[in-house]
Amino acid sequence: MKVTPLDLRQQRFQAVIRGYDRGEVNAFLAEAAEDYENALRENERLRQELAKSEAVLDEHRSQEKNLRNTLLSAQKLADEIKDNAQQEAGRILRDAEGRSELLLQKSQSRVDEVQREIDGLRLKRKDVETSLESIISALYNTIEFVREQDNKHKDEKILLHRPRIADASATSPSQALVAVEEPLARTAQ
Secondary structure, eight states: OOHHHHHHHHHOOOOOOOOOOOOOHHHHHHHHHHHHHHHHHHHHHHHHHHHHHHHHHHHHHHHHHHHHHHHHHHHHHHEEEEEEEEHHHHHHHHHHHHHHHHHHHHHHHHHHHHHHHHHHHHHHHHHHHHHHHHHHHHHHHHHHHOOOOHHHHHHHHHHEEEEOHHHHHOOOOHHHHHHHHHHHHHHHH
């Protein structure tokens, strides 16, 4: 049987001889009923607070679960982004290495081509130097030859250009011209 505060207030006991003082019993029952009523109110208040706390706790658990899921999703996304970034970095690095290798090959082939051009220009220079040396040598030899011829025939030319006194009166102008041309023809040979 469940006793309520109202039951305590309405409870009446029979009068017996040599029993308890009615006033004290009634006062005690009233006080007990009031304390019991306060305890029941406090209990109800605590139950309501517990229900609210449990509701808040459930909400917090739900939020925690959502946060955990969000964190897991964010971590998963971060891992995917990191993996994609590493793959992209690797691809970029491979592309750059390939391009650098290609540039190195092109540069090396250009260096080889330039070296061949330099070697060709050196050969041409050597040919030109040789040609110039041979031309200079030929010109020098020609000048020497001309000088030798000039020195050799210097006296003859002067004599050839002078008119001969004895022959000039006896010959005609055409005969004098032939006399001058003969020594010239000999010097040219």
